[in-house]
Amino acid sequence: MSRPFLKMNGLGNDFVVVEAREQPFRPTADDARRIADRVGGIGCDQLIGLEASDRADAFMRIWNADGGEVDACGNATRCVGWLLMQASGKEAVVIETGAGLLHAARGPAGTISVDMGEPGLDWRQIPLSEELDTRRIEVLAGPVGQTLQPPGAVSMGNPHIVFFLYHEPEESMVRGLGSMLEHHPLFPEAVNVGFAHVEAPDRIRFRVWERGAGMTRACGTGACAALVAAARRGLSARKATVVMDGGELTIEWREADNHVIMTGPVEVEFTGRLPEAIAA
Structure with missing residues (x-):
């Protein structure tokens, strides 16, 4: 049956x-x-x-x-x-x-x-193949001549890197760089590749290339990683609305216990x- x-x-x-x-x-x-x-x-x-x-x-x-x-x-x-x-x-x-x-x-x-739970912020928790400051990791991020700020790295039970842009993340960038970096040697377990534009301290526009799935309309752990990475660099508050192609999540990185709370439909x-x- x-x-x-x-x-x-x-x-x-x-x-x-x-x-x-x-x-x-x-x-x-x-x-x-x-x-x-x-x-x-x-x-x-x-x-x-x-x-x-x-x-x-x-x-x-x-x-x-x-x-x-x-x-x-x-x-x-x-x-x-x-x-x-x-x-x-x-x-x-x-x-x-x-x-x-x-x-x-x-x-x-x-x-x-x-x-x-608590985000993993140590390079061994991501994991990375070498010791780096996970607030800003140096990784090849595109064709020669393309300049992006070093991404932040966060584990939310799975590995994420998040690039911060001054503009709306374009689909061609997400697909192109996401597919290129997913299996980069720096990430022994592969990696989810996110692209974030902090519109305001409490609002983040986010798109993601998921390892093993490609470009998806939303990623819950990715939204959590984006908020944590942004807050660590002083780009956002510890609570924000993360806006993805499929809709919005409310993400809070609580100071009291260091846990990340994700709320959505x-x-x-x-x-x-x-x-x-x-x-x-």
Whole structure:
């Protein structure tokens, strides 16, 4: 019998979510790529499997569109948090991920807030292949003659670099430099490449090239990384609205405990069943 799935998105960053707490779900990398394919498959940025956990309400396993498994995805965490709260009637849940335990709770006006924990700011936490000041890392950033300020580097359970621009991030730049830097030797686990324009201390325009997924309409961990990187360089406050192609997130880097709180909407698109060949 084919496996049911739920298609969800957070600001257009979309996911195929499969319940696997009672029946194991072990797709291969090829299976994940087939599901994520927007022409012949269901189409998504990430495939999510919800597994049983003895430390949390569920364990969230994440596969990128290229079939690779990753530890963190902020928008998916909000979607899974909403799903678990709807099913249980709880106002807050705990989600186990490869990056640790994340706490999700209902926010204002139907939003979901996730405590993403403390950002990783040491070069070994990103990780980088050599010791550098993560506020401003020196990395080849484009064709000869192109000048960009050195990006900041932040781990939000996954590696990010963020370039700061004096103008709206252009799609051609995001695609061109993002794809070039994703697998740069400085990043042994590859990297998400973000481009930010700080419009005001409490407002950041942001676009991102996600490792393993390409250019997406939104990236929750990327939005968190953008706020942290901007605040570290004195470009923004510790709380701001991060505006992406798919919509807005409120990100706060709390001084009290150093945790990053991400708040935003979720959406259910449709339900369906996986093809028989990849239902196991």
